[in-house]
Amino acid sequence: MKANVIANFELEKEDVKAIKKYCIDEDITMEKLAGRLGISRQFLNDVVNGKGKVSLKLYRRMAKLGIFEISKGITLIMKELKN
Known part of the structure; x- marks a missing residue:
């Protein structure tokens, strides 16, 4: 049996800064x-x-573009799932 976990979460302040920095850099x-x-x-x-x-x-799409690292996102998701 396959379980799909849908996790929606708010971005951290560092992630928002990374998005803005990506726009400036690119x-x-x-x-x-x-x-x-x-x-x-x-x-x-x-x-x-x-x-x-x-x-x-x-x-994941944002991480593929190089905005930020996916490993940091996984940590955030695990935190969210515990709550």
Whole structure:
């Protein structure tokens, strides 16, 4: 039997800083980053402003782009699952 765990969690302040730094380093706008991630600009703004939560799938997409490390995300998810 296969169990699917859907974990939605808010990003830490360091993750939000990493997203903004990625946009500056890559010289792209938040709209363009949202397009690369396959999400709407409004949803990305909500996540960055602390109003939205990200799924594990979206967190993995961000890690693949090189925004931050996936190992840090796994630690956050484990913390969230314990609560």
